[in-house]
Amino acid sequence: MLSCKKASRLCSEALDRELGLRERLALRMHLMMCSGCTNYHDQMAFIRRVTTRFADGDLPPHGETGSCSEDTPENR
Amino acid sequence: MTGRHTTPPATAPLPLLSDPALLSELHRDMLRFARLQLRDAELAEDAVQEAIEAALMNAATYAGTATLKTWVFGILRNKIIDILRRGSRSPLLSTVIGSDNDDEDGAIDALFRANGHWHPGSRPAAWAAPEESLENKQFWAVFEACLDHLAENVARVFMMREMLGLETAEICAELGITANNCHVILHRARTGLRGCLESNWFVKGACRTC
Structure with missing residues (x-):
């Protein structure tokens, strides 16, 4: 049984190399039972989308007004 | 916000590269990115200059499928990679x-x-x-x-x-x-x-x- 530490490492490595069959199965089994690592796994994919957009210069336009400035309950 | 996804027609004379205000904003964004990657202000400026020159020279190859900024950033990334490969390791x-x-x-x-x-x-x-x-x-x-x-x-x-x-x-x-x-x-x-x-x-x- 994979530990969360090892599972998170495999989630990361899956972005850099093709995992072996045994690694893929072990990771899939772990993710079925572990919501923390499932969140981690999904967030790794999200972070890749973020970095890809960043590297494309594809960011929301610069502006003086923050889109959050009006309805942000920052000080509640 | 959706406007930035508008793709200029392929025949447009690359307005982003000919309008001084837009070019200056593009230049600033490119420079920030290049500095982040290269951690060296001079090398970053070189990369940006080379990328803008290459974009202007190859404007005809811009297919209009990506946003122009994304296309230019693609050129910039390649210039940065060239510089990293040329340079000695830190x-x-x-x-x-x-x-x-x-x-x-x-x-x-x-x-x-x-x-x-x-x-x-x-x-x-x-x-x-x-x-x-x-x-x-x-x-x-x-x-x-x-x-x-x-x-x-x-x-x-x-x-x-x-x-x-x-x-x-x-x-x-x-x-x-x-x-x-x-x-x-x-x-x-x-x-x-x-x-x-x-x-x-x-x-x-x-x-x-x-």
């Missing part, structure tokens, strides 16, 4: 990373209990509507701050992989580190970014709903 990078060459990583270990399970405080939470954050410029400010918060050498390996799209084999060769070391560093970088985004945006951040 001694700082090789010494600091070279001293950290085993499979274990203290920064990662701290997140887990001895049995390998997440510490309750570091267990990844579900994020609400992450995709919507991509359209929020405050999210990007947090992202850049989190990137900046990574150890410099960790950030460099991460950016070579994720922003310049180099394969780990090339990063290893370029920096003189092992593949395993590279995976340890990338794991640390991604985990660090993840935790930083979670605590400064998705969970504690007050902007989740906008």
